[in-house]
Amino acid sequence: MKLARHGRRSWLLSTWLLALAGPGLAFGASPKTATKPSTAATSAARPSPGDEAMPTETEIQQALQKAHQAFRGTKEGKNADYIPYLATVNPNLFGLALVTVEGKVYTVGDATSTFPIESLSKPFTLARLMEEVGAKRVEDKIGVDATGQPFNSIVAIEMNKDHRAGNPLVNAGAITSVSMIPAASSEDRWKKISDNFNDFAGADLPVNEEVYKSETATNTRNQSISALLDSYKVLGSPREQALDLYTRQCSVSVTATQLATMGATLANGGVNPITGKKVISPDTARRTLALMATNGLYENTGEWLYQAGVPAKSGVGGGIVAVVPGRYAIAAFSPPLDKAGNSVRSQRAISQVVNSLGDNLYAATPGTGSQQGTGGAGRDMKQKNPPSP
Known part of the structure; x- marks a missing residue:
């Protein structure tokens, strides 16, 4: 049942808010092992697997494909031109990648095209x-x-x-x-x-x-x-x-897939879900995400949280990475930017995917209770109010 599948977000929201309130509350204990990416996300603070079921592989891939199709024709924005190299990048490039804390990778479009990491x-x-x-x-x-x-x-x-x-x-x-x-x-x-x-x-x-x-x-x-x-x-x-x-x-080169892996390392409490290597501590990961939530898209961060409801960071090379703590990171690449220096397509695509998967941290369905989370409220909200291409 879809409502049951996606009814887990209140735990995630409370975990994230606790993370902002005090050290060590969100990610709990360090991963039990750094050599098994599939178990690296396990910590004392997380609920049983039944309370946090991930969408299926088909649902994730379809969400990425729908977002890519919806916004690939968007003509708004323009490449950064104050850096000569960026002005010459093909504005039609557009890729999405999602990496889970279990190390699963999903991509669509130009997810392997390299671009300058810039402020990311x-x-x-x-x-x-x-x-x-x-x-x-x-x-x-x-x-x-x-x-x-x-x-x-x-x-x-x-x-x-x-x-x-x-x-x-x-x-x-x-x-x-x-x-x-x-x-x-x-x-x-x-x-x-x-x-x-x-x-x-x-x-x-x-x-x-x-x-x-x-x-x-x-x-x-x-x-x-x-x-x-x-x-x-x-x-x-x-x-x-x-x-x-x-x-x-x-000036470092990165792809959307690599960027999503970097974000997934933050989502996984500092452990890279692909390699299993502990890169930073859970406390550092949660502090980094808190700063991304409050200033990741500069003066447009408030608008971003209003629409997508997850921590994110942008770069003038056209990339954006967004993180759903304890679950996954999603990255997008598209060169044309808005006036604040954030990729137009990337913002819209990531917001649609996060909401369609029910992972907006601020969304809740009335009457579901703390054990039911948002019940996919973010997904339902997006279906009722789809963004304009």
């Missing part, structure tokens, strides 16, 4: 930083509140009473994060950042040198941001080094 790099480097120096130091040196400003804002730094970036997921915060990674040299710092990406993705993610050169030649805005941070003595390493490493990490 931010939460993963942030997670590594929290593992290295602790979450308290990140909060003290950068801040964790949404800025309400565009991702490349300088105003937010000036408005902050301590002249901090305010949030690790805007450019100023990400440059600061890179500068704070403990290392003896720039090369050692980059190795930590790069190895971390590879661990999250379960694959070697190369730097696109053409993108790196293109961004280095045109990153005047980030030069200004890093100079301002440096003037307030916020950075943890020399300004030029921090800016260069930030530019390099944004």
Whole structure:
């Protein structure tokens, strides 16, 4: 019965809210083993399998296909043109990938096409930083509140009473994060950042040198941001080094499938569901997701949560990754962006899939009770109010 199958979301919502309230409450104990991806998601805080039945493989694949078909003809948005390389990318590319915490992979469209990771790099480097120096130091040196400003804002730094970036997921915060990674040299710092990406993705993610050169030649805005941070003595390493490493990490190539695997590692409490490797702690994973929920799509994050109801992060390369904690991550790639720098097709497609599978964390069906969750309320809501192509 469909209602019973999808009637499990109240546990997920309460788990996620507990995660925001206090450390260690959402993901509970660490996975029992890091060598068996199929059991890596098991933790003391999770209910019995009968209370959290996943949609069938057919339902997941059909949800992806329907979303891809619904939005592949969307003409809204345009490629980022302030980075010359991105302006030349085929705007018709469009792919979706979903990876579960059991390590199952589903794709449709251009899910294996590579694109620059750009700002999608931010939460993963942030997670590594929290593992290295602790979450308290990140909060003290950068801040964790949404800025309400565009991702490349300088105003937010000036408005902050301590002249901090305010949030690790805007450019100023990400440059600061890179500068704070403990290392003896720039090369050692980059190795930590790069190895971390590879661990999250379960694959070697190369730097696109053409993108790196293109961004280095045109990153005047980030030069200004890093100079301002440096003037307030916020950075943890020399300004030029921090800016260069930030530019390099944004130039890493990724596919929608690899990005979904990175997100699924967060969904799985820090364990890569494909490789079984523990990348970060459950506490770091839940803190990272909390920041994605509050500032992942910049000034449009509120609208995103209103529509999709799950933590997500975007990048101006056209990618978005969204995470349903304890269940799966879904990634999409489509170059045309809205005015806030978020992929138009990717937003709409992911929102439709999440709601059609009943995984909107804020959806609930009246009268179902805590044991029944949303009863697929997100799915029903989407069917009643389908998005405009």
